[in-house]
Amino acid sequence: MRFSANGREDFPAVGDWVSFIFCGVDFAIINEVLPRYSIIKRKAVGKNSEVQIIGTNIDFALIMQSANRDFNINRLERYLTLCNSSKISPIILLTKTDLISKEELSVLSGEIKQRIENVPFIAISNETESGYKELKQVLKSGKTYCMLGSSGVGKSTLLNHLSGKNIMKTKAISASSDRGRHVSSHRELTVLDNGSILIDNPGMREVGIADSSNGLDTTYDKIADFAKQCRFKDCNHDNDTGCAVIEAVENGEIEKSYYQNYLKLFKESAHFESSVQEKRKKDKDFGKMLKNYKKIQKRNKD
Numbered sequence: 001m002r003f004s005a006n007g008r009e010d011f012p013a014v015g016d017w018v019s020f021i022f023c024g025v026d027f028a029i030i031n032e033v034l035p036r037y038s039i040i041k042r043k044a045v046g047k048n049s050e051v052q053i054i055g056t057n058i059d060f061a062l063i064m065q066s067a068n069r070d071f072n073i074n075r076l077e078r079y080l081t082l083c084n085s086s087k088i089s090p091i092i093l094l095t096k097t098d099l100i101s102k103e104e105l106s107v108l109s110g111e112i113k114q115r116i117e118n119v120p121f122i123a124i125s126n127e128t129e130s131g132y133k134e135l136k137q138v139l140k141s142g143k144t145y146c147m148l149g150s151s152g153v154g155k156s157t158l159l160n161h162l163s164g165k166n167i168m169k170t171k172a173i174s175a176s177s178d179r180g181r182h183v184s185s186h187r188e189l190t191v192l193d194n195g196s197i198l199i200d201n202p203g204m205r206e207v208g209i210a211d212s213s214n215g216l217d218t219t220y221d222k223i224a225d226f227a228k229q230c231r232f233k234d235c236n237h238d239n240d241t242g243c244a245v246i247e248a249v250e251n252g253e254i255e256k257s258y259y260q261n262y263l264k265l266f267k268e269s270a271h272f273e274s275s276v277q278e279k280r281k282k283d284k285d286f287g288k289m290l291k292n293y294k295k296i297q298k299r300n301k302d
């Protein structure tokens, strides 16, 4: 497998089913990764044309943001786009609701529901376990759920509570920064008593969009709808004439910040795709150069 792999994506990732041979008590060799029905990935941090697999064979993503300080609707749309590009159903979890007032909670919930329609949304607290009943009804036997979110939003605590075990160590958050120390640096897959499978992920600082044009159309379905009426088929909706999207923003049918976040993610996705193409071309050129070099070498020998 090592010799035939074309890149990181060909190696096993969390969520994979594999076949392997036992070679001893604590040694086995994986010789095949079975076909994946879904892959959730992001742009690899610091690398322009590479992706990092977050998990495979996932049915649902629990996108978690804490209600006190982490909450950010633009980032929520980033996560949604990652899910929508890989046909993973998103569920939004607003966590730590014990730290805000009822009024604040209803403002946040309203904001989310108004901007993101058609995505289930549950508000929970690991402290009081409010919202747990609703969440447990969502977790179905045989389905795989992957928790996504920044460090310190309560992923490991939730996993510990739902499994009734202390699987993931959590560490007290420093009061001054309100950030969870980076505790879960590895991924963990747990089968809950009801038969659902939960994957904990290390907190993410960057949620870079890779090749996600399909995902963007689902996340921003309102924009995709208006785009059908743009004068030009390849309209980029940034300053083109006859753009129905810009018109909708101007007359208030599309929220401005929604549109701006769309443009930002769209450009990111386009940039990723052009980096990939550039890299491919470079690799090809390099291949050609090698071939030439070998030819010359051979000629010199003859």
Ligand SMILES: Nc1nc2c(ncn2[C@@H]2O[C@H](COP(=O)(O)OP(=O)(O)OP(=O)(O)O)[C@@H](O)[C@H]2O)c(=O)[nH]1
Pocket (backbone or CB within 6 Å): 095, 096, 097, 098, 099, 124, 125, 126, 127, 128, 149, 150, 151, 152, 153, 154, 155, 156, 157, 158, 169, 170, 171, 172, 173, 180, 181, 182, 183, 184, 185, 201, 202, 203, 204
């Ligand atoms: N007040 C309050 N604190 C919580 C809640 N959930 C988790 N915490 C605390 O927040 C801190 C971070 O929680 P973790 O569960 O470790 O967060 P995480 O998302 O797993 O963080 P990483 O492992 O860094 O990705 C811990 O001190 C928890 O006790 C909650 O619902 N309310």
Ligand SMILES: [Zn+2]
Pocket (backbone or CB within 6 Å): 227, 230, 235, 236, 237, 238, 240, 242, 243, 244, 245, 246
């Ligand atoms: Zn347009």
